[in-house]
Amino acid sequence: MNLYQCPKGTKATIKDLPQTDDLTYRRFVSLGMNIGSSICLKQKSAFGGPCIVECNGKCIGLRKLDALRIEVEKR
Template identity: 45%
Template structure:
């Protein structure tokens, strides 16, 4: 499943980041978002805005187009 299919408050483990661009992968790595890391889907902002995620104890915003490229599995 992909990250944007999660409901508000659901947790998942990241399986695959390789579908994202190298620039996005580097940005996520700098924030501590790696494969095998658990994420909590906080919310999606309206009108196609970013998705808010909690990873490694911090909240980050991620564009929906980028979030659609991240494969996860519910935990």
């Protein structure tokens, strides 16, 4: 399942990060979002807007497109 499909408040583990765009991948890694990291979906905006996730104690805003590309596994 991808991160955007998770219900609000769901805790999950990152299974796969998008490798298609090198710049986006490096941004995720620099923010501490690595494969195997725990992540929690805090909030989704209405009408397909951005979402807020917590990863390693940091709150991060993600575009819907990026959240759809991140594969996660529920804990």
